[in-house]
Amino acid sequence: MTTPWDDWNHVLKLDPDKELPEGVTYGDLCATGTDAIEVGGTMGITEENMSAVIEACAEHDVALYQEPSNPEVVLEDDALDGYLIPTVFNAGSPFWITEAHKEWVRLEGDLDWERTTTEAYIVLNPEADVAELTEANCDLGADDVAAYATVAEHMFGQEIVYVEYSGTLGDEGVVQAAGEATDQSTLFYGGGIHDYDSAYSMAQYADVVVVGDLAHEEGIEAVRETVEAANDA
């Protein structure tokens, strides 16, 4: 089976709760050469701020995905190529593994399965909002992370395994171990990528690097450098 993310090297994650740097537009960010835009964040996400960002990106020629942090903010919008739904494998509460998903299905009934894919998150920065919210056990070694990645691929059939260090650059050895553990699944890495070298270092091991805060803090040139590195690695 081929999936869109098989061909991706770089994803730009835009947080609807954060501003863009002065003079930067969503159109500029869509034109950085990134393979896809993912719209999402942990805190402060509403239907209103989600749809504003999705609308702003929809008019540009780039793959566009929503990454909802809870069922209430999922938008039905034809401009979206799909929905990337997190499930946090190392969450402290089952709510973030399967319960939120069960509630979503219970309330919505028949979902748009063709356009819906889960991302098997392994959350590793204990300081990140996402770690706090999901009460993730971040005290994991490279062997634990590799084993989670194997479970995600072989036991749960996950198309995407996501090593998440949101806010800080992760441990290369951990990402390498996850890379070696995954074969069929596409490995996403996100967290702290801020320039060519940091993007390159993680893109050696991950199939796709995800760049988030840099877009909100630095702008176009910085993001372009990370796209170049992801494509070079």
Ligand SMILES: CC(C)=CCC/C(C)=C/CC/C(C)=C/CC/C(C)=C/COP(=O)(O)OP(=O)(O)O
């Ligand atoms: C079932 C549905 C539709 C949704 C549930 C989805 C789940 C399980 C979400 C839990 C994990 C989560 C909140 C993911 C959101 C994406 C993410 C990790 C964003 C990064 O957020 P941070 O960087 O930690 O937070 P900020 O928003 O503060 O930047």
Ligand SMILES: O=P(O)(O)OC[C@@H](O)CO
């Ligand atoms: O914001 P940063 O640290 O780049 O992290 C990207 C992404 O993995 C967050 O979900």
Ligand SMILES: [Mg+2]
């Ligand atoms: Mg963030």
